[in-house]
Structure formats: structure tokens, C-alpha cells
Amino acid sequence: MWLHATSSLEFSISQETPFLLMLRPRSRRQQWISREQYLLTPSVPVMEFTDTFGNLCQRVVVPAGPLTIQTAVDAEVPDGSDTAPGAPFVEVQNLPNETLPFLHPSRYCESDRFMTLAYQVTASAAHGYDQCAAIVNYIRDSKVYAPGLGTEIISAYEADQRTHIVCRDMAHIGIACCRALSIPARMVVGYLESLDPMDLHAWFEAYVGGRWYTFDPTQADKSGGRIAIAYGRDAADVAIYTQFGPPVELLNMAVSVTRKNNPPSIEAVN
Structure with a gap:
């Protein structure tokens, strides 16, 4: 499309x-x-x-x-984002070099503070893609997407203490949880078709099954075209x-x- x-x-x-x-x-x-x-x-x-x-x-x-x-x-x-339930976890020693920067804690994604939560919310999920999907479900179930609310950039840990957060905050929580499980995760900023209200948008990608997959806690499904503008470790890299x-x-x-x-x-x- x-x-x-x-x-x-x-x-x-x-x-x-x-x-x-x-x-x-x-x-x-x-x-x-x-x-x-x-x-x-x-x-x-x-x-x-x-x-x-x-x-x-x-x-x-x-x-x-x-x-x-x-x-x-x-x-x-594409007119929607790929899905791959069951795509396997890639062991750290087998990850491509370019994915390694997306394993570490960063300014707004303190993955070292999310170890317990990440393992709790993914306890029944197969390692890899299904863990990322479980993290997205946790964010959707525990947070309210409130576009326009966030005038300040807050960290994943701060966002997880709140109920109403913006797309950037949801992406930060998802990234921090994935990294806590040794799954590379990065923030993406760009355009999303049919976003309501329309604005520049943030989501995250996780590296499982040998490639990057899109995850967006603000959306109920993977439909809608996206144009990615910038990739980074967190919001500090993609302003x-x-x-x-x-x-x-x-x-x-x-x-x-x-x-x-x-x-x-x-x-x-x-």
C-alpha cells in the first residue's frame, strides 16, 4: 500500500x-x-x-x-505489521552485533528494574515472540492510553507507576521488560495510518526469531500502515x-x- x-x-x-x-x-x-x-x-x-x-x-x-x-x-x-506467534528467543551469544546496544538499560528504559515484573507477566509464555506479546497484554490491561497527556518525558519505571500514559511511555515499558528478558528491543517513532487522534506516534520493536517485529500496546491489532522515521534505545535517541x-x-x-x-x-x- x-x-x-x-x-x-x-x-x-x-x-x-x-x-x-x-x-x-x-x-x-x-x-x-x-x-x-x-x-x-x-x-x-x-x-x-x-x-x-x-x-x-x-x-x-x-x-x-x-x-x-x-x-x-x-x-x-505493508498494510499491517507482521505477527509470528511462536517465533523463538535468540540466545545472546547468537545475536547479530547490531542488536546488542538494544539489550542494555538506557536513560528511559531501566530494564534492570523490571526483572521481577517481566518474568511474572511472561511466566506462562513460550520464550521469544510470545513473551513480547504477553508484555503488550500486561501494558494494555494495566494502563490507559491517554494521547496528549504527556508533556514531559518520563522513564519506564515512572510510567509503570501511573495509570494514564501516552504511546511513548507504553513503548518504554515494553522495551524495558523485553530487555530484562535478554530480548533486544528498540523504540520507533513515525506515522501510523488511522491513528486517532492523529499525531506522530511511538511504538517498539523486539528482535526474536532472527528479525525485528513490531509491537504497539496502543493498538488492538496489527492493522494499519506505518512509516518509520527514527529508531533508538529510547525517547532520547528519537526526538x-x-x-x-x-x-x-x-x-x-x-x-x-x-x-x-x-x-x-x-x-x-x-
Whole structure:
């Protein structure tokens, strides 16, 4: 299926401010980016680089005044996330090197504090995919998804003490529990078709059965296309924007995701 996704961020900047942006999805397994647009107003020089997790990042310095960032992307993606009940646990000594950073505790995913909980909620599950599914069920059964509630980033341990949390918090709990079981887990930020209310979204992936699988405690099933923008250990690695210096004011943020019936047309070049 083809998705067309857009985002628009409007800021008020009090003084010249450096930004680190992460708003460009790239083609990956099961995700083909056919066309994109990235517009900054005012226009400023951009330096792009790829971070240690393979994300496309942009460095800019913007002057005082209004700042608008507008993006648009056309992507071919599956119309739902794969499932694999029974996919086996991969022993640590057999894991690919690139998965190892996603085994350790991180700033917002204190997996060393989730050992008891993780083993309790997965006690009757087969090792591997089924453990991850049991963790998702625990989060759904014990937490209420409350989009728009979380203005501050809190850790998995803090989130687990609360009842109403946002998608980012749910992903943090899932990641921390998976890592406590020696299952690599990483955070993903991107677009989800038919998300209500529409916004940029966070979920997590776990490495079982020799590949990464998507898990999203906010959704009742795996239907709906997704465009992944960024991957990381937790929210600290996948912030769509980071500004340095005095705080800036985010005046407005708008996100849209629509399904396209046909591939994007190719405009003729004269």
C-alpha cells in the first residue's frame, strides 16, 4: 500500500538557536520512500548526517523569529505489521552485533528494574515472540492510553507507576521488560495510518526469531500502515527535534496520514 504523510511544526524563536532535527524517513526493509519534501521557513543552511542508529538527522541554526518546518513523504509500506506467534528467543551469544546496544538499560528504559515484573507477566509464555506479546497484554490491561497527556518525558519505571500514559511511555515499558528478558528491543517513532487522534506516534520493536517485529500496546491489532522515521534505545535517541540554548515555543504541530490508491505519479522532466 502507499501512504502520504505530512507534518508541520511552527515555532517562536527568541534568539539564534541551533537545532537537531530528525524528520526524514529513509528506505528500509518493507519501507520504500518514493518521494519527499522538506521545507524550512526561513530558509537556512542544512547539514545532514546519519547517526549511529542509521537515522537521517539535520543540523541547522535558525535566527530569532518565527520558524516553520514542513515535511511530506510518499511511502510504500505493508498494510499491517507482521505477527509470528511462536517465533523463538535468540540466545545472546547468537545475536547479530547490531542488536546488542538494544539489550542494555538506557536513560528511559531501566530494564534492570523490571526483572521481577517481566518474568511474572511472561511466566506462562513460550520464550521469544510470545513473551513480547504477553508484555503488550500486561501494558494494555494495566494502563490507559491517554494521547496528549504527556508533556514531559518520563522513564519506564515512572510510567509503570501511573495509570494514564501516552504511546511513548507504553513503548518504554515494553522495551524495558523485553530487555530484562535478554530480548533486544528498540523504540520507533513515525506515522501510523488511522491513528486517532492523529499525531506522530511511538511504538517498539523486539528482535526474536532472527528479525525485528513490531509491537504497539496502543493498538488492538496489527492493522494499519506505518512509516518509520527514527529508531533508538529510547525517547532520547528519537526526538524529532532538539534545540540547544534557551527554550523555544512550539506554537502548533499538525500531522496527517492518508492512504493513496495508486503509486505517486512521476512528473515529466523537460
